[in-house]
Each structure stands twice: as structure tokens, then as C-alpha cells.
Amino acid sequence: MKLRLASFLGGLIVLAGGQLAAAQGSLRLPKTVEAGAAFSIHTGGSGKGVLYIVGPAQVLRRDVQLGEDISFAPGDMHNAGHYLVVLTGGSSTEDGAFDVTAVHQPTTLSFIAKPSRLPVDLHDGISGVVYVFDTFHNLVLQPTPVSFQLSGVAGASQTRTVTSKNGVAWTKLDSASKEGAAKFEARAGNVADERIIQQVPGDPCKLKMDVRPVGQRLQLETEPVRDCSGNAVPDGTIVTFTEIYDGGQATVDVPLKRGVAKTEMPAYKGATISVATGVVMGNEIRWGKE
Amino acid sequence: MTGRILALVMALLTVALIVVGTVWPFQSALVTAGVDSGADMLRPSSTPQAAVENLATQIGRRDWEKAYSSLANKNEFEETDFVRDLAGSYPSLRSHASLDSFDVRPQHASADDAQVKLNLRWSTVVGTFLDSRMLRVVKAGDRWAVAWPIVKEPRVPPQVIPVNYLRWDVIYRGAEDDWGAQDAESPHVRIVDMHPVDRGGGVVIMGELLNEDVVPAFVNVKATLLAKDGSALATEDSFDKISHILLPRQVTPFLIEFHNVALSQVDSVHMQPSSSLVAASADPVVEIEDQHLTPGSQASLSGKLLNQSGQVVNVAHVLGTFYDNTGQLIWVSDGYAERALLPGTPETFAMSVPPDIASKVKTQRAVTTTYSSNRFQ
Numbered sequence: 001m002k003l004r005l006a007s008f009l010g011g012l013i014v015l016a017g018g019q020l021a022a023a024q025g026s027l028r029l030p031k032t033v034e035a036g037a038a039f040s041i042h043t044g045g046s047g048k049g050v051l052y053i054v055g056p057a058q059v060l061r062r063d064v065q066l067g068e069d070i071s072f073a074p075g076d077m078h079n080a081g082h083y084l085v086v087l088t089g090g091s092s093t094e095d096g097a098f099d100v101t102a103v104h105q106p107t108t109l110s111f112i113a114k115p116s117r118l119p120v121d122l123h124d125g126i127s128g129v130v131y132v133f134d135t136f137h138n139l140v141l142q143p144t145p146v147s148f149q150l151s152g153v154a155g156a157s158q159t160r161t162v163t164s165k166n167g168v169a170w171t172k173l174d175s176a177s178k179e180g181a182a183k184f185e186a187r188a189g190n191v192a193d194e195r196i197i198q199q200v201p202g203d204p205c206k207l208k209m210d211v212r213p214v215g216q217r218l219q220l221e222t223e224p225v226r227d228c229s230g231n232a233v234p235d236g237t238i239v240t241f242t243e244i245y246d247g248g249q250a251t252v253d254v255p256l257k258r259g260v261a262k263t264e265m266p267a268y269k270g271a272t273i274s275v276a277t278g279v280v281m282g283n284e285i286r287w288g289k290e
Numbered sequence: 291m292t293g294r295i296l297a298l299v300m301a302l303l304t305v306a307l308i309v310v311g312t313v314w315p316f317q318s319a320l321v322t323a324g325v326d327s328g329a330d331m332l333r334p335s336s337t338p339q340a341a342v343e344n345l346a347t348q349i350g351r352r353d354w355e356k357a358y359s360s361l362a363n364k365n366e367f368e369e370t371d372f373v374r375d376l377a378g379s380y381p382s383l384r385s386h387a388s389l390d391s392f393d394v395r396p397q398h399a400s401a402d403d404a405q406v407k408l409n410l411r412w413s414t415v416v417g418t419f420l421d422s423r424m425l426r427v428v429k430a431g432d433r434w435a436v437a438w439p440i441v442k443e444p445r446v447p448p449q450v451i452p453v454n455y456l457r458w459d460v461i462y463r464g465a466e467d468d469w470g471a472q473d474a475e476s477p478h479v480r481i482v483d484m485h486p487v488d489r490g491g492g493v494v495i496m497g498e499l500l501n502e503d504v505v506p507a508f509v510n511v512k513a514t515l516l517a518k519d520g521s522a523l524a525t526e527d528s529f530d531k532i533s534h535i536l537l538p539r540q541v542t543p544f545l546i547e548f549h550n551v552a553l554s555q556v557d558s559v560h561m562q563p564s565s566s567l568v569a570a571s572a573d574p575v576v577e578i579e580d581q582h583l584t585p586g587s588q589a590s591l592s593g594k595l596l597n598q599s600g601q602v603v604n605v606a607h608v609l610g611t612f613y614d615n616t617g618q619l620i621w622v623s624d625g626y627a628e629r630a631l632l633p634g635t636p637e638t639f640a641m642s643v644p645p646d647i648a649s650k651v652k653t654q655r656a657v658t659t660t661y662s663s664n665r666f667q
Contacts, residue, residue, distance in 0.1 A: 116475040200503075201504070235572075236504075236506070237538040238539050238540040240541075248581055250578060250581060250593075251578050252577040252578065253537075253540060253657060255456060255537060257456060263577065266579055266580075278502060278540075
């Protein structure tokens, strides 16, 4: 389709080339037109002619009376870009060009917030990118102030205002120190869009367990597991207990439930029992040492 | 001329072998071939070895009734106990296995009593496992009969086991959502250890993968070996040498094998860990106890799996990670429990370790992945 359009356009320009001087000056075009706005094109001469307007996603053909203004209704031309105009009439052909620009008032924001889930207390961990569009989904290239606001479950909200460049505005924000869902809002003019950012606890801090005998076995239980900001590490996080005794070993991966990991392991005198989660080591206990 | 003679000899040899195989079939081969002609293919149980071979053949055909009726000690247990011993009470690798082959090794014999070792090699979707039984064979009249050493599978008494159930469900974005709308983010995983080695005429890449997120992940690791000119020599993934479901902060070993590539050809390795959100459950919890590394020519890591939850685990996969005295990862191996894991009931497992590796092992770590018939875990 693009190839056909280019061939058509090329043919018209070649056709116009030889007779351009004779017809020059009779076609008057606006320099720019706002997308969706009404406008008119003045033609000179007399008789019948055909006007072609070729743009990035639109082609118009009008049979016109030369010497009259040709009017275009609001919404006729709504795709932003560079448009080529060719007027043919009798033996003369004339051409020109004009630009259609996006409406300055933004009506749609495409807001990309990454990541949707991240640990607490992460500097510049959250990025927000906004593409500003007008009502016809044209990218608004005019510099437009965009404000980003991150408001969480606790603490003051963070706000940044960034002026868009070439239709895009972006920023980076820190995650809060308290876990929970944060509302990340982007606003340009009267238009706003929001995303939810889940701020989750970080690596566990001070992993500590206790052991006590239960019959022939040992009951192992961690203290409530928290990250370095004091947030409770979520249930389901795996805690690994390892018991090394003379000639053997026992391990068990236990998920946190209600904030603690609890399990039973065999009791061997002199056994060394350790606890870890991920790459974080906890305390070590030697059972039954003299 | 020489080629014609060779072709003629090969043809005659093939015909001769077919005739020999048909007239004097090997018992173990009959089982493998799935011959179903019944007792007419069995030899009379006139020797202890013949009696054991006949029993193994019937077991291979899953002809439990005939196998049980041929036993010398059937008054000690019921046929259902015999079937449970061999096929398991609950769906497991054993219950879906087929007898690949067997061999019979007479130990000693007297006029009316003999001891014979029977090795049953069962074939499953994850490989074969060996079931060795030391059988006592007794003479009853003019025939020999096997006294089967029954292993009664433990039964869990009826009870209610309270479980503080924890699971994650996922809602993904819909097709109608705007392209800028965020989806549920994939879990963040990280390779915390990676080690390529030249081994067995190929390259083996071992490592460990950590789920550093707060949600469960379905993970895989793909590796591409790159030559000095940047071209890809080969690409493989960890397939079943990994625990695919990783709960938050869980670590799995992985092993990727490249055959017919030398490490000297490799300039760099491109690792691609992948993860996706998956609905998962934090249960069941399985303890791996009595882990023992046995060195020697048949080196292995063995132990017992103890299901601490109330749910029956049909298949348990155990992955072993082995480290040397500097703490460096030197091998990854795996094994399966043949039988289902019943609540609170220990079940043995074993995995082989190359003898040269076993001699260097200082510490090891084992993890399990469990599969239950009613859901993927």
C-alpha cells in the first residue's frame, strides 16, 4: 500500500515538474493546521481541477472549482504529520505542503510504571514514563508539564514535575521504607492516569531460631522474620533448616506461616543446626553440647 | 566380491539369531517384549532359578494372581499386600512403572532350600530404578516355590491433619488492556552461582538460582555457548535437572549438559534464567533426613524423605548440590522416590554421584520438588 502511494505521489510530482512555474503562486496553503481543526485552501485560475492531499495516514481527493476557496470541515484532517498538496487543472499542476500538528491540550496519557513490585527502601527503584497524546492519539510534541506523584501507605508522598520532550516525560522515584501498595499517578493538565506499585519487604535481617526437644525430636522455630526496615517478611518465604550430625545431615525447607518458620527434626547429640533464607544466614545452634 | 560375502554372512547370522531367539527365548526378553502368551512360555519350576524367573516374568506381565498363587508363603499375607508391595498403594512412579528387565543371581542352594537374588529393573518416565530382593526358594514336592519377602507398605491411620494452608493465585492482564497498563510482574530471580566444566567429552554447566521475590516462580535456565567469533556453538536448557517451582527465597541447583562440545572451544557462556508467575502452594513440607554420601565406585547420596504435611505426595524429586572444601559447587545430581510419600512416613531415595566427584565432596545440600496427582506443586 505504501509503495503504491509513493508511486502515485512520484508520478504526480513528475507531472507537476514541467508546468510548476506557470502555475506558481495561485495555491495558498496554511503553514500549519491543528489536528481536527477546520481550514481552507485558496486556489487561483479558473475551470475545474482536482486537489490531492497526501499525508502520513490519510489521502484526500477533491474535485474543485479553480479560483475558489476549498474548505475542510473540523475532523477532516486529524492525523499529525507533513502533508503534500497537489492541484491539477487543465494543463497546469501546482503543489505545496503544510503540517498538521497535535492538539496542544493532552487528552490521553500512556503511563508505563516499572516495576510493579519492588523491595522497600530502593533508591531510584521506580521509573515512570508518560507519552502524551491528544484526542486523536497524536503524540503531543509541544513541551508539556507532567507531574508524577507516588503516595504510599505511610510517609510523605513524593512529587516530581517534568516537562515532556518530543512527547515523552519520565522520572525515577525511591520506594518507601514501609511495605504496602503505593499509588503512582501521572498528570498532564486535566488528564491523569495511575498505577499501583507493590512495595514488598526486602531481605530478612537477623534471622534467629530457637530449639527445644519434643519427645525424640527437636522443634525448631524462628523468631518473627523481618527485613532491615522492620517489615514482616511475607508468609510463604522459604526458610531452610540444616542439621549436621556425626555422619549425616538433614535439611528441610519450610515456608513462613504467620511470620515464623516452624518444623521438627531428629535429635542428635552434638548436632549443629543452622538456619538460612535465600542467601541470608541466621544463627547456629549446637544441640546437646557439654 | 568381499562385500557380497559379508552381506551373505550377515543375512545367515541374522536368520540364525532369529531362530535361536524364537526356539529358546530369554525370559527377561519376553517380559520386555510384552509377550502375553501366559504360562505356556514359562519353564517348569524344576530349579530355584527357574522358579524365580517364572515369578519375575509373571510380575512383569502384572499377572498378580498367578504370581501370588505360585508363592510358597502366601499364607503369610494377602494378594493385595503383594500387589501393594510391588505397585504401591497410592499412584507413584512405581505404580506407573513397567518391568524393563530382570536378572537372577543364585547365592547358595541345598537340596530343598536356596537363596536367590532377584534384580528387577523398572522403567518409568524419569528413568529406571532397581528393586533388589533376596529371595528364599523352597522345594515343595517336585517343584520349587519362592517365599516372597513381603514389604508391607505402611498405612496412614484415618485422622485429620490441620494444615495452615498457604497458596498464591495470579490474575494476569487481559487482552483488552491498554499496552501501557502494567501486568503482574514476573518474579525476580538471580543466578547466584555458575560453574562450567569439561566432562565426559562435553561441557557441563552447573549453578544455583535464587528466587529473590516474594511470589512463587516457575523457572528455567537456558545457556548458550559462544565461540571466540561470537557465534553460538550450542544452546541447551536445564530440563529436569532443576526444581522448576521456586517459592520466595528458595534456591535450586541446575545442571545443563552439552554433548560433543569441548570447553576449549568456548569463549563465553550466555545464561538466560527465565521466570514466570505461577499459582503455587507452600505445602507440602518435606524433610530430607539421614542424608549420607557413600563414596566409592558406586558413590551415591541417599536418605529418607519425610512428608510433614497431611497431603499424599505422589512423586518426589530430590536434587543434590555438592560442594568441595572451598565451598565451590562441583556437581548436581538428582533422584526420585519410587513410592508415594505418605504423611509422616519416611521413604528412601538415592542418587548417584560420579566417584571422582564424590571423593572431593565436603558438603552437600538437598532440595525436593513434589508432585501430587490432584495438582502441580
